Amino acid sequence: DVKVTQSSRYLVKRTGEKVFLECVQDMDHENMFWYRQDPGLGLRLIYFSYDVKMKEKGDIPEGYSVSREKKERFSLILESASTNQTSMYLCASREAGGRSNYEQYFGPGTRLTVT
């Protein structure tokens, strides 16, 4: 079974702190994604990566950056955390190939609170 793990289930940070959220997948997937989930808004894509050192902005990249130095690891960075970044963050991975008929595999999520 595919396993996607996230470094923390719960995280509390202060406004202005730099925050790192780590995601690791063990299925050699090329594609990885970071979403945030807020009530009533569903999942919104922050950034995604097609391969090592490659990254693309999603729908809401402002205030975030990412790093993909190794294929299995995709990091989300909040450069200067703000209270409006309090949310559930979900990482996902999927096979590549240019076809859309592939499901995404999700990690358990990190609930981040910025005070």
Added chain:
Amino acid sequence: SQQGEEDPQALSIQEGENATMNCSYKTSINNLQWYRQNSGRGLVHLILIRSNEREKHSGRLRVTLDTSKKSSSLLITASRAADTASYFCATVGGYNKLIFGAGTRLAVHP
């Protein structure tokens, strides 16, 4: 932007009843996927239906797709308390990104 929109937003039923959730989307698709999310957890893929399919089954799940109406439905038969979760439909946008709706919260009472 949200592509899929689920209806209803919340659904409360008794064990043994069937649960039907609907999803509408805006643009043409290659496939539509349904995911489940237990409270405070990640999403789990349930089923994928391709644009040339009209109906698909998986265990107690039945998914239909009507591309002319740009809509899909997920039916859970003989529901159990363990089916209590949020259910999301997702379509594929540019760069093979998944676009999710806001979800339907299903509560199944014993």
